[in-house]
Amino acid sequence: MESQRNLLLIGLLFVSFLIYQQWEKDHNPQPVQTEQVASTTQNSQTDVPSESGQASNVKVQAGQSHGQLITVKSDVLALTIDTYGGDIVKAELLQYAKTEKNSSPVELLDVNGKHQYSARSGLIGGNFGQARPLYHVAKTDFSLASGQNEIQVPLTATNANGVVFTKIITLKKGSYNVAVDYKVDNASTAPISVKMFGELKQNTIKAKGGFFGHPNYRGGAYSSAEHRYEKYTFSDMKDGDLNANTRGGWVAMLQQYFAAAWIPPQNGNNILYSHSGNGFARIGFISAPKTIEPGQSATLSSSAWIGPELQDKMAAVAPHLDLTVNYGWLWFISQPLFKFLKFLHSLVGNWGVAIILITLIVKGVMYPLTRAQYTSMAKMRLLQPKMKALRERYADDRQKQSQAMMELYKKEKVNPLGGCLPIALQMPIFIALYWAFLGSVELRHAPFMLWIHDLSAQDPYYILPVLMGASMFMIQRMSPTAVADPMQQKIMQFMPVAFTVFFLFFPSGLVLYWLVSNCVTLAQQTLIYRELERKGLHSRDKKEKN
Incomplete structure (x- = not known):
């Protein structure tokens, strides 16, 4: 369930960012006596300008x-x-x-x-x-x-x-x-x-x-x-x-x-x-x-x-x-990221390949957080029966319920924010890369391969957005959820479709980054779950769900 909620959180944060960006653009769309x-x-x-710098009305x-x-x-x-x-x-x-x-x-x-x-x-x-x-x-x-x-x-x-x-x-x-x-x-x-x-x-x-x-x-x-x-x-x-x-x-x-x-x-x-x-x-x-x-x-x-x-x-x-260069409010992250992207391009000579490399490197650097995220999610799922029992026992006393929950977390050595924190840390990096891809003239008309002739323009055949949506759907399928509410289930199932529609109009360089990032996430998720199964954690989680 935590995995699904995190996915929904990513979607809400990203859509909120886009809406804010559009609002800012809409609300912020001389003569010189020379x-x-x-x-x-x-x-x-x-x-022409006068001595004071004010323009004459001519x-x-x-x-x-x-x-x-x-x-x-x-x-x-x-x-x-x-x-x-x-x-x-x-x-x-x-x-x-x-x-x-x-x-x-x-x-x-x-x-x-x-x-x-x-x-x-x-x-x-x-x-x-x-x-x-x-x-x-x-x-x-x-x-x-x-x-x-x-x-x-x-x-x-x-x-x-x-x-x-x-x-x-x-x-x-x-x-x-x-x-x-x-x-x-x-x-x-x-x-x-x-x-x-x-x-x-x-x-x-x-x-x-x-x-x-x-x-x-x-x-x-x-x-x-x-x-x-x-x-x-x-x-x-x-x-x-x-x-x-x-x-x-x-x-x-x-x-x-x-x-x-x-x-x-x-x-x-x-x-x-x-x-x-x-x-x-x-x-x-x-x-x-x-x-x-x-x-x-x-x-x-x-x-x-x-x-x-x-x-x-x-x-x-x-x-x-x-x-x-319009790198938005996260320019202090976008600038060094683009400089690193430019360095990778100097090595490989292709901006698309450089985007793939920087995605792999960023995901590699973030792997410890990703691992902690999935481990925390697995532990939280194991605690669901005990947490449910505590909610039922202290249904009429919120304060005691919160205290009992905190004692349970402390006893089991679980951080309830462990699944959300890595997502929160990764979002600024994604937004910074988003602005770097959109604001860098070096990517304007830069070809990748095959049908992608301009990484700053949308995919003319929408192949990358469809693949991105499919990879997002696979991530959902690999993340079992205990959500029972039919409305929440429909919302979660709709997320890959919504993101695919959004990305139809995005620059292909950004879609390429997201697609590669999803593919790496799938690989990391598989490795992490296998490690948890070897430790008996993930398998016990599956048995409890069944």
């Missing part, structure tokens, strides 16, 4: 280019830059296909189409005009040549006072971290003070997907001295603007598997801000001011991560940037 640096002939209105024609478009291409990134403001208005991730069947690269940023998304940056201050500069560039097409490790794109503009602004965008080979630097040459007769800003802007279209097995957060996040990592949803932005002063830090816009982030200077103070309005959400930073004397020059530096959520590389770019 670059006041140059007086140009552009008449269109734009939006209109912007999203998706419309005001200048010339130039393309910059490395081996992993293809960027489109608008010379009006020097913003990144399109970004393609060349190593990542849109879908398994569509080999076109993922477009993380794009100001055209239904979902408008861009990475803007510029300078504030200097008592210049409100318009953004129209930069000049030597050519319109830049590509990383063979043998090159990086490519630089210099954009230049000069204001009416003779101050020269050079915006330098640098792409490095194999890197998704884009350096954005400003060199300011003050050829005027007065000192100037400038600040740098960077922001991510997108319209607040709700992300697709997000049903139980496929959580898909789309929204903001930031890191500061007070918060290593904090989500800032579109709803949060609508309710109130972010306004945080911090040393270092970063801001980001996230979605499943991919992220865009601005990383300001880490050795200075920055303002992190957000704004929501007119169907758009913005999150950005403003750096500390820098004063440049006449005849002097200065450089202000930042970078933008535009790419997949690769934890090791993101951690090297900025502190805690790797936390943008």
Whole structure:
């Protein structure tokens, strides 16, 4: 009976977790007056951050280019830059296909189409005009040549006072971290003070997907001295603007598997801000001011991560940037588990095989607890007649009944929680692996074998979920129960069916983990029961039931 109750407990905990996850997703589904640096002939209105980090209430024609478009291409990134403001208005991730069947690269940023998304940056201050500069560039097409490790794109503009602004965008080979630097040459007769800003802007279209097995957060996040990592949803932005002063830090816009982030200077103070309005959400930073004397020059530096959520590389770019990988509230377990999974993959070269190996290792480590669980369950079943007698004897006195039960447990050296504790300890590990499988871009479009071509997608023929349900049914059959209530029996019989239906829509990598885990449980259960039979414990249990 304890085995059946534990199985029901697992089901209830797991379904409760899924329901909570869906509830959290449903309840958590800017302008910057930028670059006041140059007086140009552009008449269109734009939006730029003020000195306080709050956005001015001016209109912007999203998706419309005001200048010339130039393309910059490395081996992993293809960027489109608008010379009006020097913003990144399109970004393609060349190593990542849109879908398994569509080999076109993922477009993380794009100001055209239904979902408008861009990475803007510029300078504030200097008592210049409100318009953004129209930069000049030597050519319109830049590509990383063979043998090159990086490519630089210099954009230049000069204001009416003779101050020269050079915006330098640098792409490095194999890197998704884009350096954005400003060199300011003050050829005027007065000192100037400038600040740098960077922001991510997108319209607040709700992300697709997000049903139980496929959580898909789309929204903001930031890191500061007070918060290593904090989500800032579109709803949060609508309710109130972010306004945080911090040393270092970063801001980001996230979605499943991919992220865009601005990383300001880490050795200075920055303002992190957000704004929501007119169907758009913005999150950005403003750096500390820098004063440049006449005849002097200065450089202000930042970078933008535009790419997949690769934890090791993101951690090297900025502190805690790797936390943008959506590992849920058990991230401190998910992270080391995934690192170990990644290590196993480096040995075998197949993510599916790595999942099988980590399942075997986790179940092996948990074997002492599993053994204790089944031993405790067997002992508890042996005590059922005595426990029943005590309940009948002290039916009218709950306190004496509890005392008699505790004395019985102590005498027989049985822990009544021995069957539940191992389950409680294993659930966090399962949930952590669940998030690791769903949040790791490395598993996106990763093949296993035969018909499984994408471990992050559901099994197209539902073979793994059916096998998982069958293995769960076999575990039930091997765990005899004393449940006599017909309703409880029906509930227990329905559990494998319910789980099979749930897992039809889960990523095949997660179903593979659960299937292998069930198979190992069956093997362990058989070994444990044989050991108990040799000791005479399990056989006596069977005789008492008969």
